[in-house]
Structures are given as structure tokens and as C-alpha cells.
Amino acid sequence: MIKTDILIIGAGPTGLFTVFEAGLLKLKCHLIDALPQPGGQCAEIYPKKPIYDIPAFPEILAGDLVTNLMKQIEPFQPGFTLGERAQTIEKQDDGTFIVTTNKGTKHHAPVVAIAGGLGSFEPRKPPITNISDYEDKGVEYIIRDPELYRNKKVVIAGGGDSALDWSIFLATVAESVTLVHRRNEFRGALDSVEKVQELKNAGKIELITPAEIIDVVGEIKVQGVSIKRGAEVFNKACDHFIPLFGLAPKLGPIADWGLEIEKNAIKVDNTLDYQTNIPGIYAIGDVNTYPGKLKLILCGFHEATLMCQSAYQRIFPDKRYVMKYTTVGGVEGFDGSKKEAPKAVVKSID
Amino acid sequence: MKDITIYITDRNGTTHEVLAPTDMNMNLMEIIKSYELAEEGTIGVCGGMAMCASCQCYIESDHELPEMSYDEDLMLAEAFYVKDTSRLGCQLFITKNLEGLKVTLAPAEG
Numbered sequence: 001m002i003k004t005d006i007l008i009i010g011a012g013p014t015g016l017f018t019v020f021e022a023g024l025l026k027l028k029c030h031l032i033d034a035l036p037q038p039g040g041q042c043a044e045i046y047p048k049k050p051i052y053d054i055p056a057f058p059e060i061l062a063g064d065l066v067t068n069l070m071k072q073i074e075p076f077q078p079g080f081t082l083g084e085r086a087q088t089i090e091k092q093d094d095g096t097f098i099v100t101t102n103k104g105t106k107h108h109a110p111v112v113a114i115a116g117g118l119g120s121f122e123p124r125k126p127p128i129t130n131i132s133d134y135e136d137k138g139v140e141y142i143i144r145d146p147e148l149y150r151n152k153k154v155v156i157a158g159g160g161d162s163a164l165d166w167s168i169f170l171a172t173v174a175e176s177v178t179l180v181h182r183r184n185e186f187r188g189a190l191d192s193v194e195k196v197q198e199l200k201n202a203g204k205i206e207l208i209t210p211a212e213i214i215d216v217v218g219e220i221k222v223q224g225v226s227i228k229r230g231a232e233v234f235n236k237a238c239d240h241f242i243p244l245f246g247l248a249p250k251l252g253p254i255a256d257w258g259l260e261i262e263k264n265a266i267k268v269d270n271t272l273d274y275q276t277n278i279p280g281i282y283a284i285g286d287v288n289t290y291p292g293k294l295k296l297i298l299c300g301f302h303e304a305t306l307m308c309q310s311a312y313q314r315i316f317p318d319k320r321y322v323m324k325y326t327t328v329g330g331v332e333g334f335d336g337s338k339k340e341a342p343k344a345v346v347k348s349i350d
Numbered sequence: 351m352k353d354i355t356i357y358i359t360d361r362n363g364t365t366h367e368v369l370a371p372t373d374m375n376m377n378l379m380e381i382i383k384s385y386e387l388a389e390e391g392t393i394g395v396c397g398g399m400a401m402c403a404s405c406q407c408y409i410e411s412d413h414e415l416p417e418m419s420y421d422e423d424l425m426l427a428e429a430f431y432v433k434d435t436s437r438l439g440c441q442l443f444i445t446k447n448l449e450g451l452k453v454t455l456a457p458a459e460g
Contacts (some may be wrong), residue, residue, distance in 0.1 A: 045401055124459060127430050159427050182432070236459065245428055247396065248402060254451040264391030289390075333420060 002079060004030035006311055007099055007109035012040020012284030013301030015115035016069040016078075021236045024078030024326070027315065028334065030079035030107060032086045033100070034120035036244075039066035041090065042115060055298060065297075075333025083106050087253045095280060103217070111280055111311040114266060115300070116287040118249035124156065126243050130216055139241050149174045149240060155225050156346025157181070157213050158244035158277040164188040165243060168195050172203040173287045178206040178236060180213055180227060208236075216241055257281075265289035273310030274303045280314060282307045354446060358422065359410075359454040360387045370444045379405035379439035392458040398440035403429030405439035406456035415442065432457045434443050 006022050008015045011033035019029040026054060037043055039062075047063030060068075062227065084101035089112065091097055096110045103218075123141035125131065131139055140148075143166055144303055154174045156167050159181040165188070166181045186193045208227060215226035224237040234289040251264055259276045266283035268274045270290035274282050284307050285300030302323040312321060330340030353369040356426070358381075360366065368408055370381045379394045380396075396402040400421040406429055409415065415437065422441045436456065442448070 041396075046399060049399060118391060124430075127457075127460060139392060148376040159424070181427070183424075184429070185424065188426065245430075248404075251391070264389065 001100075001105045002030055002081070002105065004028050004079065004107065004109045004114055004257070005315060006030075006308070007032070007097070007107050008113045009033075009112065010040060010116035010285070010287065011035070011038035011080065011082070012018065012115060012117050012285065013042055013065060013069060013297045014117075014304050015040070015113070016066070016073055017114060018113055018284065018304040018308060019073040019076050019078045019302050020069075022311070023073065024324070024331070025308055025312045025321070027172070027308065028078075029076065030082045030109070032084060032101060032105075032107065034083070034085040036083040038070060039063070039084070041249075042066050044121060045111045050212065051297070053296065053298060066177075075331060075335055075337045075339075077334045078172065082205070082301040085252060086116075089281075091147075091255050091278070091280075095188060105230075107188055107253060110315050111282070113307060114254060114281065114283040114287055114305075115285045115304070115312070116251075116254060116283075118264075118286055119251040119254070120249065121247035122250045122252065123243075124248045126213070126215060126245060128213060131243075134216050134218065134222050134241070137220065138176045138218065138239060139202070140218065140241060143170075143242065148172065151175045152239040153180070153237060154240045154242060155213070155238040156235060156242045156244060158246075159183060159188070160244070160246055161188040161192060162246065163197055163244040163271075164192040166242065167194065167205055168199065171199050176206065176238075177204070178208060178238065179206045180211050182210050182212050182224075184209045213241070213243075221259045249288075254287075259283070262289050265293075272306075274307045275310065282311065354444065354451075356389055356409075356448060356450070357452040358382060358385075358446075360454075361457060372380070372444050372446055374444075376444050377440050378442040378444065378451075382439060382445060382455065383439065384450055388455060389392070394440060395454075396440075400425050400438055400441055403438065403456075404459070406431070406436055406437045407442075407453040408433055408435045408456060409437055409451075409453055410435070411450065413448060414441040415448075423434040429456075437445075445457050 005027040006029045011031040022029050033158050042062035050059045084103045087102045090102045119292045149213050153176045157177045157180045171177045200207045210227035213225045214228045217224040224235050262315045266286045268283050284303040286295040332338050358366050385429045393404050395404040422438050
């Protein structure tokens with residue numbers, strides 16, 4: 001069981017900055033994120049896009065913002081559970097919470113801060129009518145173990161990096177790899193596109209474009225897919241069909257935690273501390289809603305700051321505390337580091 | 351005249367006549383959001399960077415539209431429910447040339 005003071009769900013910019021504000025109050029944080037790396041959308045969707053409305057940064061790349069935040073919170077030694085989705089929450093008799101991920105990792109904390117953005121990133125599933133009948137019976141949206149495909153016939157659909165990279169990788173593992181894409185052009189990195197071209201020329205990958213998969217065929221498990229290219233429709237035998245159309249955020253299991261939801265977001269008390277209808281659970285950043293809400297990183301930072309003050313009072317109801325300026329109090333890390341303003345040197349004048 | 355009229359058919363099939371300003375650098379996705387014609391969280395998910403297809407629209411009138419950028423074209427290549435008339439709303443900026451534009455929102459992804 002992982003124990004911490006504030007359990008943060010979502011390691012995007014708001015979740016990361018929470019670690020800093022909590023750290024100033026000597027509160028330890030642990031973060032859970034469904035993605036394999038911290039940074040949320042900034043890292044996953046648009047790391048190379050410049051952001052222009054972070055105060056005091058006239059321009060900063062989303063990826064650099066994440067790097068800077070990670071550096072800023074380093075002294076507070078946050079823990080991470082990455083690549084796992086927060087699945088269930090159980091309130092204990094003493095008012096604390098146990099949050100369990102989809103992989104069974106348990107976390108115990110007196111305060112939970114949901115900073116989940118638009119939700120956890122899940123694979124986009126193509127709207128093929130019968131596809132759900134074959135999930136885990138030959139249809140996989142994520143490749144977890146490439147060995148599953150050894151000496152099998154595999155059909156991959158998609159036109160981005162993930163479809164290209166896995167086609168390249170599986171070409172050396174599977175009996176056959178067929179890549180189906182709606183266009184002749186691919187959105188992935190140039191060297192991946194060139195590599196697929198090479199493998200196609202060498203007969204290692206069959207490329208079917210411009211085409212799309214309209215049906216999955218098979219009794220009980222996948223035995224083939226139906227492919228439409230122009231007016232022509234034909235079947236292609238395969239053991240596995242892997243649609244790789246990237247990820248999209250979904251609110252997911254959090255929606256079933258008994259929290260008040262409005263407009264696909266969690267309602268919070270914005271007049272005080274961004275607490276939800278369940279005391280001890282807060283929601284900050286893009287995941288929350290209140291009158292006048294703006295989904296901006298800078299608003300998430302503000303919400304995180306106020307939330308931490310309230311969390312402190314919840315954890316230590318009998319302690320008095322006033323907010324301290326970092327220019328005055330400096331930053332004392334849990335790693336023993338201390339940053340503070342240099343003392344002015346006064347020298348007398350003769 | 352800074353506003354134009356556009357006709358937006360939502361995902362339930364209801365058509366809305368709305369006024370859209372031409373002087374605010376707004377795009378069609380933002381107009382749809384501002385009138386709350388699609389459920390929050392199901393449109394403009396990427397914020398308008400042509401990096402998702404949640405604002406996909408079908409163009410129902412014969413307006414001459416700005417050409418598709420490479421990003422928009424390749425995003426639509428990976429979108430679902432795509433038709434020949436598909437465009438990403440976030441890439442269509444409101445100008446006076448779009449007066450009377452008629453669009454239908456594509457279904458939300460499941």
C-alpha cells in the first residue's frame with residue numbers, strides 16, 4: 001500500500017504544480033496517471049506546441065513546461081504510479097481514502113486531489129458495428145505483449161506513428177503484417193514512413209491504401225476483416241486485428257465515484273477550496289466545473305494553490321498556519337535541499 | 351456588419367440559426383461551443399489544434415472554403431464517420447465569406 005498525504009489523480013501541469021504547493025506546507029504527494037509519462041496532454045498531445053499565456057513566460061513549449069515543473073517539484077520527491085488508471089475509491093471509517101488502480105495498486109491518503117484534465121487517455125475505437133464482440137478475442141487496441149503475435153497473421157489499421165511503428169516491429173515477429181489506412185499518405189515520422197516503404201518493397205508488410213476496415217469476421221474469435229477500397233469490398237484472413245487510432249481522453253471510472261458531475265466535469269465549491277460534494281476529495285484544473293470556469297493551465301495552478309491550503313487544514317485541523325512567501329521562507333525540500341534568497345552583505349563605509 | 355448568420359445542425363438533428371462574429375478570430379468549433387450546441391467534453395477536445403476530430407462537421411452548403419491544411423487533412427484521414435464534405439470546425443475561421451453557411455456536426459466518437 002502506497003501512503004501519502006495528498007493523492008493526486010492526473011500528472012498534468014495542474015497535478016504536478018500541486019506537489020510544489022503541497023511541499024511548501026510539508027505535505028507529501030503521490031501521483032497516478034494512465035499515461036506512461038508525466039505531463040498529461042502537454043506531453044502526450046502537443047509537446048512541441050508553444051503556449052503563450054503562462055504568466056512570465058512570453059512563450060514556452062508545452063513539453064518544456066512539463067520539464068520545468070518536474071524540476072520545480074523535484075525537492076519534494078513526489079511518488080508516481082504511471083501507466084495505471086485510478087479505478088475505485090473507498091472511504092475509510094477514519095475519513096481517509098483508498099484508491100486502487102486498474103492494475104490493483106493501492107494508495108492510501110487523507111486527501112485526494114483529482115487533476116485528471118479531460119480524463120484518462122483511452123484508445124480510440126473505430127465505429128465498426130461488431131468490433132466489441134471480438135475485444136480480447138483477436139481485437140486489441142493496445143499492444144501489451146508483442147509475443148502474442150508471433151507467427152500470427154496481423155492486420156493493423158491507422159496512419160499515425162503508432163500504426164507505423166508497430167507494423168515495423170511486428171514485421172519481424174508475425175507471420176504476416178497488413179497495414180490498412182484510409183489514405184496513401186501517413187502522418188507519422190518520416191523515417192517510419194520510409195521504413196514501412198522499404199518493408200513493403202521487401203514483401204514484409206502488405207500495404208492496403210486507400211482503404212478502411214468495415215467489418216470483423218469470425219466465429220467466436222477473429223478470423224479476418226472485411227476491407228473496403230473504393231467500390232471494392234474483400235475479406236482478408238487474419239488472427240488479430242489491431243486498430244491504432246491514437247488516444248482520446250475519457251472521464252472514465254471517476255464518473256462513478258459518487259461525485260456530482262455536470263457537463264462532463266466535476267462540480268466543486270469555487271468560492272472556497274475546490275472541494276467536491278465528498279469532503280476530502282478535491283477537483284482542480286480542467287476536470288472541474290463551476291460558474292465562470294476557464295480551462296486554462298494558469299487557472300489550474302491557482303486552484304491547486306488554494307486546494308493545498310484547505311487540504312492542510314483537513315489533515316491538521318488543530319494547527320494554525322499562514323501562507324508564507326517563498327521569497328521569505330525559501331523552499332525546503334524533503335531531500336534536505338534548501339533554496340533561499342541570498343543574504344544581503346552589508347559593509348560599512350568609512 | 352460584423353456578424354454573420356450560420357446554420358448548425360446539432361448531433362440530435364436540430365438546426366440552429368446563430369450569429370457569429372467575424373472580428374474575434376473565432377472558428378466554427380468555438381461558435382458551436384459558445385452556443386453550447388454540443389455537450390462539453392465532446393467537442394474541441396484538443397482545444398482547436400487539429401489534433402483530434404471532435405469538431406468534425408459536414409458542410410451542407412456550397413460555400414467556397416479555405417483550403418485544408420496538411421494537419422487538417424491528415425487528421426481527417428484518421429477520423430471516424432468521414433464524408434467527402436467533412437471539415438474540422440476548428441480550422442474554419444469565421445469570415446464574411448461564410449455568411450449563410452450550413453453545417454451538420456458529425457457524430458461524437460463512442
